[in-house]
Amino acid sequence: MKNNKLSYSTVALVLSSALASTSVLADSHVTDKAEAVSNKAEQTVERSGDKLDKAANTAGQFIDDSVITTKVKAELLSNDAIASGDISVDTEQGVVTLSGFVDNQKTALHAVELTENIEGVQSVEDKLNVKGDNEQSLKEYADDAMITSAVKAKLLTDTSVPSLAISVETQDGVVQLTGEVESEEQSTQAENIVKGMDDVKSVKNDLKVKS
Incomplete structure (x- = not known):
């Protein structure tokens, strides 16, 4: 009888130890799982925060x-020595691109210098074209204006190119395209459209592809 009591006590002790071990393992498993869930949640929050920061930075940059573009246009417009109506201004990440036509190289350099001194401008890309030594006749000027209008209208009819984002300038039948497009295909398409138009002698494609 005494041996049986001892056996019962031994069995009870073993069962108690087993249950305790199981409880510890269960608690450890639950703790590990909770930590994994917590870590995953923290990583998700961090990724979301990064995306929000990136979106905010992009909006701020835009x-x-x-x-900057507005400031440059205002500065050029206020300068009597520059025919700013013939100059297009485009800004991307603080880099200002000046395109269009000026009377001489001195005017082009002056426009670039004014732009470089404006707050926020990182650098200036000079894509200005100098007009010929002789002034265009009224007829030639009118012809270029008509070509510009025709090109803009033609681009508007083609849904494969972002026509509103493309600036058009014409000098002696040479059409210059500036602005931003989504892909090289759009840039090539816009250039081909203009090349196929009447009275267009050639096309200077200065379109930028968005990064």
């Missing part, structure tokens, strides 16, 4: 570029 606003800054728009402000």
Whole structure:
């Protein structure tokens, strides 16, 4: 009888130890799982935060570029020595591109210098074209204006190119395209459209592809 009591006590002790071990393992498993869930949640929050920061930076950059473009146009417009109506301004990440036509190289350099001194401008890309030594006749000027209007209208009819994002300038039948497009295909398509038009002598494709 005494041996049986001892056996029962031994069995009870073994069962108690087994249950305790199982409880510890269960607690450890639950703790590990909870930590894994917590880590995953933290990583998700961090990724979401990064995306929000990136979106905010992109929006801020767009606003800054728009402000810079406005400042440059205002500065050029206020300068009597520059025919700013023939100059297009485009800004991307603080880099300002000047395109269009000026009377001489001195005017082009002056426009670039004015732009470089504007707050927020990182650098200036000079894509200005100098007009010929002789002034265009009224007829030639009118012809170029008509070509410009015709090109803009033609681009508007083609849905495969972002026509509103493309600036058009014409000098002696030479059409210059500036602005931003989504892909090289759009740039090539816009150039081919203009090349196939009447009275267009050649096309200077200065379109940028968005990065």
